[in-house]
Amino acid sequence: MLMKERISRQQMMWLYANGLLGASLLILPQVLAASAKQDGWITSLICAIGGLLLVLLYITLALRFPGQTIVEYITRVLGRPIGLLALAFYLGYIAWLVMVMQREIVDFFSINYPETPIEFTAFCFALITMYIILGGLEAIARVNDLLFPIIVTGVLVLTLLAIPEYMYSYLKPLLPESIMPILGAIPTHISFPYGNAVVFLMIFPFIRNNKDLPYAAVSGSMMGSAVITMIVLFSTLTLGAATVARVVYPPHFAARTITILSFLAGLDGLVDVIWITSNVLRIAVFQYALVLAVSQLLGLSSYRYLVIPLVALMSVGSLNVYRSMGEQIEFNLTWTPLLSIVPYLLVPLLVLVVAMVRKVPRERKPPE
């Protein structure tokens, strides 16, 4: 399939950064506090380094096969049977991520608007996603250009305005039980959101100039990590680790708890706008990658044929991907870190190693 679309260095950087945000803005502090308590921000900094290692792996792989998506080279590297199996893991992972992300939005709405049917919320967001993806990756990147600064500014404004409300004693004691608790949350945090960025193996080939890719992805990853750490600190400093560990959406909860300058109350709306904007863009990128991957796999001439059916399918799937939020959180803390290692680490690593050992040519053989 022809991929005529190209995005710039800065667009790739912001897309990657936003690819790490989305729901991490809302539920990550809880995940970290559940294990690392008040030291969640340290875990988040350690995982930022892990995230950098992962992004280096993805960049190396993308530059080994410039201008091609993983679907195009995986069977060439691993052979058809193993390649397809690995691809099944990879695509299954992306599909699962898309469903979970959509469900997170739906769940959030159904907590705040219990009387609205979840099907209606899912339908609205499916329409938005379809519309964005039909515009193509360039359009997604341009929308991201417009909204990503707003997301980052929003987080900055929130965390800075709340400084007078912070209770610094909530960060003490530092490392009460040495370092085991902070290590406990690392597998979860690496897989979410840094491991999720494996989806960018479908997006990296679209960069206009391949030389810009390392800069774009690495700085994007660092931007994302910085925002995540800020949100973790914001939640812990306003609510305390014990509460953060017990609340589903700590930043939302924290924002509705504080009163800034003794009159500005109920900033949860700001948090909601930030994370929903970020999550919708993130879903669009992931969904686009999925649609593109499937259509490349099937050898279609354009990905557009698949947009409506696949988005609709994912939307219905999102309503059935788990039964209740408790189940999902339990699953995310126990099984997700283990299972997702296959698609986010083993598959790309295997492809890279085998490609280097077998000296697979960089370019596709011209059709005979």
Place this chain on the structure above:
Amino acid sequence: MKHLPLMMKLIGLVALPLVTTGCWSSVEINQRAVIIAAALDKAETDGKIALSIQVANPNEVEKGGDHSVLLYSKIGYTIFEAGRYLQEQVSRKPFWGQTQLIIVGEERARDGICELLDFNDRDFEPNRRAFLLVARGTTGRQALQAGYGFGAIPATTLLGLVQRARDSGRVPITNLNEMLNALDAPGRSVTAPYLEFDPPSPARPEMVDQNQRVLLKGVAVFQHDKLVGYLLETESRGLSWAINKVRNTVVVVPGIDNPTDKIALRVVKAQAKIEPSIKESHPSFTIKVTVQAHVTEVMAHTLDVTKMQVLDTLNSYLATAIRNEISSAVTRAKALHADIFGFGTLFQSAYQTEWKKIAKNWDNVEFPKADVQIEVKSQIVHSGFLLKPRMQYH
């Protein structure tokens, strides 16, 4: 979208405004009954809660009439249940989002407040910006009926008392967020301001006399989350000093030459720090308080504030007064077995292993036995417009 025909684009354009008109679950503001304050009392029926809500009546508030607020009550096993069935009396939909006060009747507070606050955290409408008060010797419902002061809404009057309490400095104010977070801390007990009728009313009067006012007297002490006692004025300020809640207050000290003279000092700054340590294998704490004060009123004829010696004496009087208040609060808290200072939490963060050994006995053995030292440093930084005393002619 270039491939879509014009007609489709037009239909899309027309359809768009339809989804931007509002939310599915929207309730218009004139269909809301905004709950300003809620009272939670023990119901006569076993295990039930009496929920009372005070709702603003927007049409009457401006006129300042007698009906500017409405009070509704309902009994139920849980708050949400009572609130839902309350709908059978209230013609609008009660809205918890702006609730400013939660008043718990004394009897209910003795049973524990944690379970009452689950709804506050779990549901999407209420939030932790409210203040929790205890109605001493009465029910929350009655406290909501009295207290008419500035403005037509009793709850706003009560809220004003809470917010202005920082100026008298005698009642440390903690909002729900601080309180609930403290309840999560190891060994920690909490306090909440309490209200009392003035003049005191009989146990359960049928109607509240409109001339009766409620006032903020001190703090109710909870052992963890169960009400066990009260701290009165000076004790309660003693707690305030120690947990860093004093912003502004006045301390009266005796005159220098004549102890019956009185000198009022305005405290403008107070900072406290509690340092845990171990003495003879028992927890020990040092409360360090630094205050700055102005001489604001001198009921004496002999005070010469230009003399350093005079100021030093005043400083030591102020320090002693504060030390006594803190010490009375500590004694009372120890007697009630309620660690309202957060000593346990501080000790836990400094001495992990030692804390594990004593955590079980903290309330009943270790906290009452703990050694508490109080160090107060005071500094008089200003003495108003006057320097010398009035000339003496006799």
